[in-house]
Amino acid sequence: MGHIFTEVEEGVFRAPDADAPGGYRYRITNTKLRALGEPDENSLPVGLAKYPDIIDDCHVLLPHVEIVYDESDHVRWCHLFHDMEKTVPGRVAQEVADGFAWIRKIGGAERIPTLEMMNKDITAVSGFKLVQVMGLVPHNEFFKLLMDGKFPVTLSIRRENEFSYTSFPDIFHDLAGHAPMFLNEIFCDFVRKIGALGWKFRGDSKLQGAVSKIYWYTIEFGLKRAAPEQKQSCIAYGAGIVSSVAETQDSVESEYAADFDEQGNRSGGKRAINRLPFDLRRVLHSHYDYAQPQELYFVIDDYVQLSGLFDGDLEDVIRTETRAGGTVPQGTLLPTDKVIPTFYA
Ligand SMILES: [Fe+2]
Numbered sequence: 178m179g180h181i182f183t184e185v186e187e188g189v190f191r192a193p194d195a196d197a198p199g200g201y202r203y204r205i206t207n208t209k210l211r212a213l214g215e216p217d218e219n220s221l222p223v224g225l226a227k228y229p230d231i232i233d234d235c236h237v238l239l240p241h242v243e244i245v246y247d248e249s250d251h252v253r254w255c256h257l258f259h260d261m262e263k264t265v266p267g268r269v270a271q272e273v274a275d276g277f278a279w280i281r282k283i284g285g286a287e288r289i290p291t292l293e294m295m296n297k298d299i300t301a302v303s304g305f306k307l308v309q310v311m312g313l314v315p316h317n318e319f320f321k322l323l324m325d326g327k328f329p330v331t332l333s334i335r336r337e338n339e340f341s342y343t344s345f346p347d348i349f350h351d352l353a354g355h356a357p358m359f360l361n362e363i364f365c366d367f368v369r370k371i372g373a374l375g376w377k378f379r380g381d382s383k384l385q386g387a388v389s390k391i392y393w394y395t396i397e398f399g400l401k402r403a404a405p406e407q408k409q410s411c412i413a414y415g416a417g418i419v420s421s422v423a424e425t426q427d428s429v430e431s432e433y434a435a436d437f438d439e440q441g442n443r444s445g446g447k448r449a450i451n452r453l454p455f456d457l458r459r460v461l462h463s464h465y466d467y468a469q470p471q472e473l474y475f476v477i478d479d480y481v482q483l484s485g486l487f488d489g490d491l492e493d494v495i496r497t498e499t500r501a502g503g504t505v506p507q508g509t510l511l512p513t514d515k516v517i518p519t520f521y522a
Pocket of ligand 1 (some may be wrong): 346355416
């Protein structure tokens with residue numbers, strides 16, 4: 178088909194490989210894949226196929242494309258996984274702790290697991306399926322994937338200096354952070370409904386942005402009440418938290434949000450962390466910045482509470498609150514906020 182590929186940017190390259198299923202083999206070290214040369218009308222730019230179920234230019238890779246990681250990628254995965262394994266006890270929800278044990282059991286503690294290894298169990302339990310993507314998936318396509326029970330997994334893995342904090346998803350975030358929760362059917366029901374609502378609101382960035390806030394403060398950065406016998410009052414289930422050692426520690430037991438220097442070390446943040454009971458309206462008026470460490474978390478009692486959001490007049494509330502407008506910065510508390518103390522008394 179006339180593809181010409183060669184090494185581009187920081188050791189990332191791909192080459193046609195006649196032996197690989199589908200004819201292409203990708204080698205990923207970091208960052209992006211990029212095509213050089215002129216794709217003809219039949220070619221799929223960089224293998225970023227137009228997936229049959231998805232509309233236009235979605236960055237979903239063909240399922241049969243084989244991904245090849247360097248040994249150094251597996252070493253970084255192993256390092257991240259072992260660090261997180263030591264961090265999760267007592268700080269995360271049972272589903273997340275079970276998820277780390279599950280990943281180890283299927284052979285994912287020492288090497289980056291394949292999506293097939295994980296999908297075998299996930300699809301059997303909840304019907305969800307992990308699909309491979311490169312880069313960030315546009316909002317509409319992202320919500321449609323969730324609605325259809327598919328979760329996009331980024332294939333690149335973070336660098337050493339991003340171990341503590343990375344503002345972009347990578348394969349560790351997606352597989353260690355998100356995948357375990359797809360073994361929970363109630364949670365999956367919530368994710369599908371969020372996807373369907375986001376998809377329904379396509380074309381209206383404000384309404385869709387409101388759905389993104391619910392997604393952000395639950396699926397990415399959600400906390401849950403801890404059992405009364407635990408020291409701290411909250412445990413983590415959000416993927417953005419449980420794929421980072423520092424965020425897992427800070428979100429449940431720190432009084433301050435950490436800043437990070439260029440080496441990825443904490444640099445002594447002094448912004449207060451606040452944990453509030455999950456409240457839909459408060460969530461819809463709360464600002465978030467994907468590039469900054471969290472200062473605000475919302476705490477659920479259980480996952481039924483999330484799924485139950487859709488039993489009521491969720492759409493009306495979103496429309497009303499979006500029309501009303503008004504955004505509260507993360508570091509600002511309202512007089513009505515009932516902050517949850519970090520530790521049980
Ligand atoms: Fe995520």
